[in-house]
Every structure is written in structure tokens, then in C-alpha cells.
Amino acid sequence: MCLGIPGQIQAISDAAHHLAIVDINGLRRPVNISCIVDGDQALEEYVGAWVLVHVGFALNRLDPEEAAATLALLDQLDLAEGTADAIR
Amino acid sequence: MQYVDEFRDPQRARALLQAIDRLASQIHQDRPGPLKIMEICGGHTHTIFKFGLERLLPATVELVHGPGCPVCIMPRGRMDDAIALAQQPSVILASFGDAMRVPGRRLTLLEARAQGADIRLVYSPLDALSLAQAHPDRRVVFLALGFETTAPGTALTLLQAQDQGIGNFFILSNHVLVLPALEALLSNPDLHLDGFIGPGHVSVVTGTQSYQVIPGRYGKPMVISGFEPLDILQSVWMVLKQLAEGRCQVENQYSRLVQSQGNQIAQQAMAAVFERRHSFEWRGLGAIPASGLKLQSSLAAYDAEVQFDLPGNLVADHRACACGDILRGVKKPWDCRVFGTACTPETPLGACMVSSEGACAAYYRYGRLAQITSDP
Numbered sequence: 263m264c265l266g267i268p269g270q271i272q273a274i275s276d277a278a279h280h281l282a283i284v285d286i287n288g289l290r291r292p293v294n295i296s297c298i299v300d301g302d303q304a305l306e307e308y309v310g311a312w313v314l315v316h317v318g319f320a321l322n323r324l325d326p327e328e329a330a331a332t333l334a335l336l337d338q339l340d341l342a343e344g345t346a347d348a349i350r
Numbered sequence: 351m352q353y354v355d356e357f358r359d360p361q362r363a364r365a366l367l368q369a370i371d372r373l374a375s376q377i378h379q380d381r382p383g384p385l386k387i388m389e390i391c392g393g394h395t396h397t398i399f400k401f402g403l404e405r406l407l408p409a410t411v412e413l414v415h416g417p418g419c420p421v422c423i424m425p426r427g428r429m430d431d432a433i434a435l436a437q438q439p440s441v442i443l444a445s446f447g448d449a450m451r452v453p454g455r456r457l458t459l460l461e462a463r464a465q466g467a468d469i470r471l472v473y474s475p476l477d478a479l480s481l482a483q484a485h486p487d488r489r490v491v492f493l494a495l496g497f498e499t500t501a502p503g504t505a506l507t508l509l510q511a512q513d514q515g516i517g518n519f520f521i522l523s524n525h526v527l528v529l530p531a532l533e534a535l536l537s538n539p540d541l542h543l544d545g546f547i548g549p550g551h552v553s554v555v556t557g558t559q560s561y562q563v564i565p566g567r568y569g570k571p572m573v574i575s576g577f578e579p580l581d582i583l584q585s586v587w588m589v590l591k592q593l594a595e596g597r598c599q600v601e602n603q604y605s606r607l608v609q610s611q612g613n614q615i616a617q618q619a620m621a622a623v624f625e626r627r628h629s630f631e632w633r634g635l636g637a638i639p640a641s642g643l644k645l646q647s648s649l650a651a652y653d654a655e656v657q658f659d660l661p662g663n664l665v666a667d668h669r670a671c672a673c674g675d676i677l678r679g680v681k682k683p684w685d686c687r688v689f690g691t692a693c694t695p696e697t698p699l700g701a702c703m704v705s706s707e708g709a710c711a712a713y714y715r716y717g718r719l720a721q722i723t724s725d726p
Contacts, residue, residue: 263420263448263707264393264499264551266577268353279510287351294476296506297616312353314554314607317446317496318474319503321616322554322607324353329606333356336580340365 266316268324269293274305282308284315295320353606357578358401366583367406373590374410384412386542387589388679390532391549392419392707393577399712401579411586414679415712417531418549420496420524421448421705422677423632426665428524429454432493434661435522435654436467442485443469444478445493451704455665459493475507482511482519491654495524499551501643502616505623508645508652522654523644526630528552529560530641536568540680545589547582548574550604555620557612558600565598576604623649633667633701634674671700676709682721683713690719 269286276292282305284293298313298320299305313320374385389395395415398404404413417423429452436443436459443459450460450471463469468488472478478492494504504521511519528549535541548561553574564572571592575585585603592598602608623645630642645653654660667673671693672686683689683702693699695711702708706715713719 263446263496263705264391264418264549266499266551266554268351270352287354294474294503294506297502297613297619299615314551316499316551317503318476319506321499321502321551322609322613325606329353329356332584332603332606333362336362336365336584339369340362343365343368 264316266314266321268312269315271295271308271311271313273309277305280305282320284313284320286315292318293320294318297321298323354578357576357580359580362580363406363583366580366587370411370583370587370590371408373587373594374408377590377593378410384410385544385590385593386412386414387545387547387586388414388416388543389547389575389582390416390418390528391547391552392422392705393551394547394549394575394582395419395709395712396707397577397579397582399716399718402716403579403582407586411590414543415676415709416679417535417632417635417677418497418528419702419705419707420500420526421452422673422701422708423526423635424449424452424495424524424701425631425633426454426667427631427661427663429459430663430665431660432522433457433459433462433467435491435658436462436469438658440489441468442481442488442490443467443493444472444481444490445469446473446495447471448705449493449495451698452701453668453698453704455663475504476510479507479511479516479519482516486518489518489520491520491522491658493524494521497526497528497549497552498555498620501525501624502555502613502619505619508623508649509619511652512649517651520652520654520657521645523624525624525643526632527626527641527643528556529563530638531632531635532564534635534638534641535678536564536570538678541678543570543679544593545571546573547585547589548572548600550574550576550581550608553602553604553608553612555613555616558602558608558610561600565600569598571598572600574600574602574604574608576607631664634677668699673700673702676702683710684718684720686710690714
């Protein structure tokens with residue numbers, strides 16, 4: 263029910279209603295981006311951003327740096343555990 | 351798929367499992383039973399079974415499945431209200447697909463639709479609003495359910511209806527809140543847990559600060575987790591690390607999406623539309639104070655509970671169901687005598703079997719029909 267899927271904003275389709283076209287694993291659908299819109303920024307600047315989509319709403323922007331940091335931490339763990347050399 | 355595939359990488363999973371194994375045996379030395387970690391969210395339960403994570407974890411770590419499936423906790427009386435609404439000729443009831451097979455006292459929405467009720471499946475509350483615009487001669491009721499993840503969408507849709515002056519759109523709110531349910535669980539003396547895997551997508555909205563009460567008042571570590579297999583394994587590892595190091599705090603594994611203060615726009619939309627009910631009845635768990643959301647009285651014109659006559663009956667859970675004990679994590683699905691026999695995903699008796707996020711549906715779908723006592 264709380265299923266959320268990452269997608270990338272492709273275009274703004276209806277600025278008045280904060281609707282954007284979001285590519286979700288190849289599927290393009292309209293998504294309401296009200297929850298991530300900061301009044302000072304032009305909507306076009308959100309094109310290219312990754313967002314979490316839930317029931318037709320973008321609930322937050324996905325932070326690529328934090329995602330990379332999580333994976334880097336796991337890679338460090340991999341080295342520390344010595345599983346990398348044993349299997350590769 | 352970006353931000354999904356890399357969080358399913360087997361190599362990283364092996365490293366995590368090795369680290370978990372070592373920590374678990376270190377902590378487990380002076381304990382009688384397995385370490386019990388509850389994943390609150392039904393989405394986590396689904397991932398755990400889809401990827402077989404519980405079979406990969408050491409026997410010293412047991413995952414206990416929590417009540418975080420808003421479909422599973424819909425009491426029969428609330429479903430009867432939705433069905434009664436749908437049976438009114440002027441009404442189109444719009445519902446998420448998940449709720450269609452949840453049993454009421456006599457019928458499901460799917461069966462009511464077969465008997466002629468106009469029930470439409472929607473993906474988003476905005477689709478329900480579009481239905482209202484397309485059918486100005488009908489009254490469109492959106493069966494709203496879900497936790498804090500879903501409630502902002504309902505709130506923003508209602509604000510848009512108000513803004514556009516759409517008068518034939520109504521909300522039947524069954525939105526519920528995670529924290530009151532957790533506190534109700536934690537006050538149950540039957541349940542012995544060592545830590546929690548916290549709900550990632552609820553926390554995108556609420557932030558992490560509100561969970562401080564879990565370590566603070568109840569002394570349990572909590573790690574807010576994403577939904578991919580590596581997210582869950584990393585969260586288990588982080589809970590174990592807290593236990594091993596004698597720490598007890600709220601930590602955030604899902605930092606790519608969750609911030610400590612949450613999404614304030616979503617919170618403001620919820621605050622503008624909803625207020626807490628005095629109490630809400632959860633299937634299997636009973637009445638929990640201040641755990642449900644209803645529309646504010648200033649929005650009564652949109653509130654299906656105000657605008658329509660609803661039966662509003664309390665209907666007890668099916669006698670044969672062990673849903674309550676399963677939602678509380680006290681029993682496993684195979685402990686229920688109707689699991690997989692009278693109660694299957696095709697003909698569910700209890701709601702835990704309906705939603706793909708229910709513990710029973712996950713056990714059934716992924717073949718965990720009986721307890722495996724020893725691995726080959």
C-alpha cells in the first residue's frame with residue numbers, strides 16, 4: 263500500500279496543477295509534484311530530478327549523493343568482510 | 351532500473367549477511383531465544399518474502415511482521431460502510447485495487463460490483479476527482495485508506511476539489527497513523543521485541559523525529575528502512591549494531607529519501623484537511639486512541655460520513671481468523687487454523703490474506719505454508 267517507486271521527471275505537463283510527466287521504469291505517467299515544489303524555483307528546473315512516486319504524487323526528491331553514499335558504505339563493508347576476494 | 355537494481359546486488363548482500371551473522375552470534379551468546387526484530391511495514395514484509403531474506407538470515411535473528419498494512423487493518427464494519435455507499439444508485443465509489451477483496455460482514459466490494467454497484471478502480475485520488483468532473487450528475491466517493499504516505503495525496507486532492515468548486519466529490523476517510531499503533535503494540539506484555547525496522551515511505555512524509563519515543567520511552571532501537579533487499583539487510587545490521595554496542599536510538603538507513611523533518615508541504619496539506627479521531631477501530635487490534643484521521647468539520651461538505659447515511663456498525667472479526675495475533679506479531683500465519691485452507695488469496699476470510707503486503711498473503715504466495723524446522 264505504501265508502495266513507492268522511483269521515477270525521473272521528463273517534462274512539466276500542467277504547471278497550474280503542478281503536473282509533471284514522470285518516467286517510471288519506461289512508463290510515462292502524469293504525477294502531481296506539489297509536495298516537492300518550492301515556490302521560489304521555476305517548475306522547469308525540476309525536469310531531470312528523480313522523485314519517489316506514490317498514488318500519483320511525488321512525495322520527495324531522491325538524493326543521488328545519499329544513494330551513492332549508502333552503496334559506498336556497503337562496498338566498504340564488503341571489503342572489510344573479505345567476501346569480495348573470496349568470490350570474485 | 352536506476353535506484354532499484356543496485357540495491358538488489360547479491361555481492362553486497364553477501365557482505366551484509368556475513369556481517370549480520372557475526373554480530374548476531376556475538377549478541378546472541380547470553381540470550382535464550384532468537385533476536386526478534388519487527389518490520390512494521392507491509393511493504394517490507396513483501397520484500398522479505400519475495401527475495402527470501404528470512405531464509406538467508408541466521409536462525410538467531412527472527413523477523414516479526416508488524417501491522418503496517420492499511421488494507422489488512424480495515425475492520426469489516428468500515429468495509430460495510432463503503433459497500434452501503436456503493437449500493438446507492440447516485441454514487442460512484444472509487445477505490446484502490448487493494449481494498450476490492452477485503453471482506454465485509456457479507457460481501458466484498460468486488461462482489462457488490464458484480465451485483466450492480468458502480469465501483470471503479472483508481473490508481474490515485476486524483477483519478478477519483480477526474481471521475482467527479484466527468485460525471486457531474488453522480489456523487490463520487492473516494493474510499494481513502496492508507497498511512498501517512500497516502501494521506502497527503504488525499505488531502506491535496508480534496509484541496510484541489512475545493513479550489514475548483516467541485517461539489518460532487520466526497521471522501522470516506524480510513525486513514526490511519528503508524529505511531530499510535532506502534533505504541534499500542536509496545537504496551538502489550540505478550541510481545542517481546544528487540545528492535546524495529548521503521549517504515550521508510552511513511553517517514554518520507556513524517557520525518558524521523560517523531561519516532562524518538564520508541565527508544566526514549568520503550569527502550570527499543572529503530573532503523574528507518576528502504577524497501578529493496580539491501581535496504582532491509584542493512585537495516586537489520588544497523589539494529590544489531592545498536593544492540594551490540596549498547597546504543598538505543600532512531601537511525602535512518604533510507605537517507606536517499608528520508609530527512610529528519612520529513613516533507614513539510616505534505617504535512618501542511620494533512621494538517622489543513624484532517625484531524626485525529628478520538629479513536630479508530632483496527633481489525634485485529636481493536637480500538638486505538640487518536641490513531642485515525644477524519645476530515646475537519648469545516649470540510650463537512652466533502653465528508654461522506656457526514657453527507658451520507660452509513661450503517662456505521664462495529665462488526666467483530668471472523669471467528670476462525672487469527673488476524674489479530676498475526677498483526678501483533680504474536681502468531682505466524684501457519685499458526686492460524688484456516689491459513690491456506692479455508693482462507694486463501696482467492697477466498698480470503700481475513701484481511702491479512704487479501705493485500706499482497708499482508709503477512710498471510712506473503713507466506714502463501716511464496717510457499718511458506720508450514721514451519722520449516724530444519725534447513726537441508
